[in-house]
Amino acid sequence: MRVLWRLNQRINQWRAMRAITEALRVAYPFILVMALLDFLGQGWLTKTGFFYQIYHVKQWLPAVDLWQQLVQAIGIVINGLVAVMVAFTTGHYLARTYQSDALAVGMTSALAFLTLNVNYMALGDPNRNSATGPSQFIEGNLGPQGIFLAIVVGLVVGWLASHMMKNLGRWWLAHRQTPLSWTGRIAMPLSLILLVTVSIGYALSWLNTGGLNTLVYLTFQALNTNLGHHGLRILAVTAISNGLWWLGLIGPIDVAGNSSVTSLQNLAYAIQHGSGWGAPHPITLHTLGDAYANFGGAGMTLALIIAIGIGSHQARYRRVAGQTLLPNLVNLNEATLLGLPVLFNPILLIPFVLAPAVNIAVAWTAISWKLVPPIVYPVPRTTPGPLVAFLGTGGDWRALVLSLVCLTLSVLIYLPFVRLLNLQGGVDHAA
């Protein structure tokens, strides 16, 4: 623990790490609004939402469609552009530490990030500007998926632009004997950087259609296909997936596998036999990961929030945990990940990967020993974590007990690390 703490202190002194933390802190309020809207939109207003279904929202809420579209519209703007915001704030903060022109650098890095996600395939398309034509940006990459790339771009561009501006100004002064105008100081590095990023983006578009991000995602998705029934492999993939989440590569492995072939075969079996006992695929990513290791989303963040509620003295942590509790209940944890932040936090990486792994191991044992049946009935994505297994097994109490055991275990795993974080920031951050 002591070693870990020292490592944490060392890493936190890096300029890049501070920039990331700061960038995420600035982006947090926006992400929080997005998360709360998502809680409403995905949990209460969409057809597949958990609360929509159990409370029959359609029957008593007038003009459901209208509400849905309203929330959706705001969601598109905030959720859809969160990575652009992160690219801006990262570049902005890094430039500030170099005492460069922070706003200009921030905007440069946001633009640079966008150039990497232009839909280059659509450039030659004659329908490009019509409503039915292809979109001009690879929009999926501008949302939470793109946060990792946004951070990288923000750091690189922030560093590069700051130094270029400074050196250019110095060089100009030395050779022309007049100070370079503000416009010139920004326009020249901007054009240079955009030229570089556009060429990178364009070159990558020859490799695949989805831009740089998709390339990374495809690589990891390949891991996920045909995972089979091997508990160890499921364990490894979940651990890798959670590690990627921690890096900001959100959701390369889509866990909500209600519709995979194995899940459908399990469902067919359960319908014919009345329960999930003896289902053909008891051990899958869905029956282990979705059911017992995804409370609050990747990394069992619901347990993290409870652990903060129990053991944290950091006012900021307690505040973020309280604010993001609702979205976490319906497994939308982006706000928690970016708000605390969990991302790039070396101390929280360990429980973030460990807790789901332990849960999967426990669930694997329990299912193999036939203590609980595997989940067979599809449940909405936004079902509160501890209820997923209970509802998915058709109301088996043993599954509920196992869920609560898993939650308790995860809280216990998170607790020491949350306590360790109490040391952070010294007196001024303490509650």
Next chain:
Amino acid sequence: MRHSWWRWLVLAIVIVAVFVPSQAWLSKRISQYKSDYRTPLNPIIMVPGSSASQDRFDTLITQLRQETKVPHSVLKVKVMEDGQLSYTGSIKRGDNQPFIVIAFENNRDGYTNIVKQAAWLNLAFKDLVKTYRFNHFSALGHSNGGLALSLFMENYLPQIKSVTADKLMTIATPYNMESTSTTTQTAILKDLINGRKNLPKNLIVYSVAGSETYSSDGTVPANSVNQGKYVFQNQVAHYTQITVTGDNTTHSDLPQNRQIVLLIRQYILQEVLPAKDRYTPPTKQSRNANSDPGETGLP
């Protein structure tokens, strides 16, 4: 922590407020899945007419096997008068469209016999469901076999909750027995009309008539086949009447009539036939399968 007791109370209320409705939702969803789920096994139940044995459809089946190039397996069931079942043949593994012929030891004509045959059909059917665990099927009845099947669908099938009927094709089925009258209703037609509300709402019915002369196929009057509309029309999802003329249209030749074989392939086996063999109905009695009679104001 002054207010800790009411915080716990709120937490408890929230948990109950989520937990209880989710339970109700769950049980509803599971029954929904159960009713929506369709087994891959989708047998075609064939019932021969009076005086015919379980081998009545052999020629038809041979023809179907040749034309479809699918070795549909055949299971034959004979129901004895005392309710005993004797099986011949088998359903091969992996064959999802087997033919099951259900015949009766007492295969005589007449109202009382046909009513009994419907009850025997039920016995055999329940045993088949128990053995092979299918939850939907199509049916093909020749002549009085169509009457037994119709009676079965009205009186017995609604009690077998797990099984739904997809399609029913009756070939030269005399819904009004031998009567050529369009007004007088025989006992069996009265029974069928009285029980028509029990017919499965999503059933698709085809009634095929043969025509040797302009008024009959030599045995069954065309008017008697036509009376079927008073049973099915506006009760099932679709009711289509088809009349076949030309070669092989006498009553007993109908099951192996080339046109009817094509109709069976198209509608019961749901094959995609080449355009030249496809039958496109000139008019089709259809009714919205989703509308509940209660909602449309029907009594």
